[in-house]
Amino acid sequence: MMDLSSINPILLVASIMVSATPILLAAIGEMVVEKSGVLNLGVEGMMITGAVVGFAVAVNSTSPALGFVAAALASALLALSFGLLTQFLLSNQVATGLGLTLVGLGLSSLIGKPYEGMKSPTLPKLDIPLLSDLPVVGRMLFSHDLMVYFSLALVVAVWAFLKHTRAGLILRAVGESHDSAHALGYKVVMIRLMAILFGGACAGLGGAYLSLVRVPQWTEGMTAGAGWIALAIVVFASWRPGRVAIGAYLFGGVTVLQLNLQAAGAAVPVALLSASPYLVTILVLVIISARGAHAAPASLGRPFHASS
Amino acid sequence: MHRRTLLSTAALALTLGFGSAAAAQDVTAGFIYVGPVGDGGWTYEHNKGRLAVEEHFGDKVKTIYQESVPEGADAERAITQMALSGADIIFTTSFGYMDPTIAVAEKFPNVKFEHATGYKRADNVSVYSARFYEGRAIQGHIAGSMTKTNKIGYIASYPIPEVIRGINAAYIHAKKVNPDVEFSIIWAYTWFDPAKEADAARALIENGADVILQHTDSTAPQAAAAEAGNVITFGQASDMIEYAPTPRVSSIIDNWAPYYIDRVQAVMDGSWTSEDTWDGIGPGMVGIGEITDAVPAEVKAEALDLKAAIAAGDYHPFTGPINKADGSVWLAEGEVADDGTLLGMDFYVEGINAEIPQ
Secondary structure, eight states, X not given: OOOOTTOOHHHHHHHHHHHHHHHHHHHHHHHHHHHTTOOOTTHHHHHHHHHHHHHHHHHHHSOHHHHHHHHHHHHHHHHHHHHXXXXXXXXXXXXXXXXXXXXHHHHHHHHHGGGTTOOOOOOOBOOOTTGGGSTTHHHXXXXXXXXXXXXXXXXXXXXXXXXXXXXXHHHHHHHHOHHHHHHTTOOHHHHHHHHHHHHHHHHHHHHHHIIIIISOSOOTTTTTTHHHHHHHHHHHTTTOHHHHHXXXXXXXXXXXXXXXXXXXXXXXXXXXXXXXXXXHHHHHHHHHTSSSOOOOOTXXXXXXXXXX | OHHHHHHHHHHHHHHHHHHHHHOXXXXXXXXXXXXXXXXXXXXXXXXXXXXXXXXXXXXXXXXXXXOSOOSSHHHHHHHHHXXXXXXXXXXXXXXXXXXXXXXXXXXXXXSEEEEESOOOOBTTEEEEEEOHHHHHHHHHHHHHHHOSSSEEEEEEOSOXXXXXXXXHHHHHHXXXXXXXXXXXXXXXXXXXXXXXXXXHHHXXXXXXXXXXXXXXXXXXXXXXXXXXXXXXXXXXXXXXXXXXXXXXXXXXXXXXXXXXXXXXXXXXHTOOOOOEEEEXXXXXXXXXXXXXXXXXXXXXXXXXXXXXXXXXXXXXXSBSSEEBTXXXXXXXXXXXXXXXXXXTOOSOBTXXXXXXXX
């Protein structure tokens, strides 16, 4: 009785892209942070702050675009507090990151109280000339909102930045050996602060995508662990932008696919379907990372002080 | 590890012992929540019950709560913590807290525990739940009458008797008014994850469902349905009136306040005993939210008749003839289901073409 004809592949792929985007945004930002040698476990807190601020600003200004900008700024600001604590006061990164998550969750429910049950303007779907009109792929790939394409472009930009620019090389050097980078005259703390701000902004965008597009509404605690998934994807993707994208799309994709299989009544054990996003993502990323160098940045999580 | 826990427990007990001796309140009531109080559904309503207790008793009762406590091992820690901090009665408000509640209750014989939706009791553990399936029957009636695609989507949480009961009650009454109706069920394996709940609603809608019933706690499926258009939904646990008149056309509202007030009063009077409470529409533990004008007038009238009959005890939603999914007879003509079978329900009724996950 495997009748899967009710699944529409066009709608399925479109849903997968929407489902993968928040995690992708948060993960690519965190990857840059970790590449600079900083472990920020506050992704969940920054995401949910982005979700609530993005929603609140979009409701008040009736402009979702403004909501995204505000979300990025607010989460970057939250990340800055993490940056100041860990980079200048040399607090423990793990503890501070966890604290950031708690602060974000608490702060967001406070800010969000008046916005429960409200509706917000959502991002319009783009109508790209020619491309959107193509049969099948037009609807599948070229009729999404701007953030979907922005997140993918961001992956390419981060990849190009890390691989092909001098600034990217310096960032990686700081992450591998902050003492050597410091000896060469690079401003380790400033570089890390920039990376932390970038990571915060990305997490904020990811959160805002949840509250403005994917759900779309504000509910307390609505990230429900998405930030932790993003953190895990960075590790399993062995700190490579392309693999982060694969990981986010696999996780988002398999999540939506398994829900569709259930909705269509597929004769596959539900427990297996339900666990499949985790299993498939980890399995695939481990397999593609099996060969070659894939160690964590050597200075990851270690505090740096110029006098040491 | 063990010794350290013991030591810190003893130390905490000591400090708290002094603390509660000085406390002005007569009774401290604690609540353990599975989601955030702002989920707009299940936990939101339990928290409303807590606030009602505060309002009713004023200074005589202090309430404390912890939200977003995961079901399973960590729950035991949270409940223990609450017992140590001087709670006289603790309401653990999700099915998955059943074993942790029993375990902690053994260690604190003087603290009263109230576990929602479970079935394990002890001298100091009561269980309470609401007959949500009565509300599900009414939802099923409206859903079956209104669907145009004859496909009803159901976002289920975990395969436990309470959830299965809801699916069966809704199906039986949808089928009664619409023999062609089909149920398409998604197990989300979560009580609260708005993004996943929205994805599940979208998957059901994309697979042809035009009615979404949910047994998860957030309003996300309502938002997804609103976006899709031409889909109707029902508020779950809470009224979710902000999504009326469509997609939300009615709702099941959990009303815990009277029960919570009663039980706290019993602790105060020293008359508390372990009990098993399972109330429905009649006593008011289950409310039916306003049926909006999106529902045709005659369907609304039928739904209200059904509600009145259930409330009066004239009609039981599980009245035979009903067969199990495997074709065997469950209830003969006119036979009414007993509570024991309902409480342990682990089968679908005939017509639901799916397997219950093990």
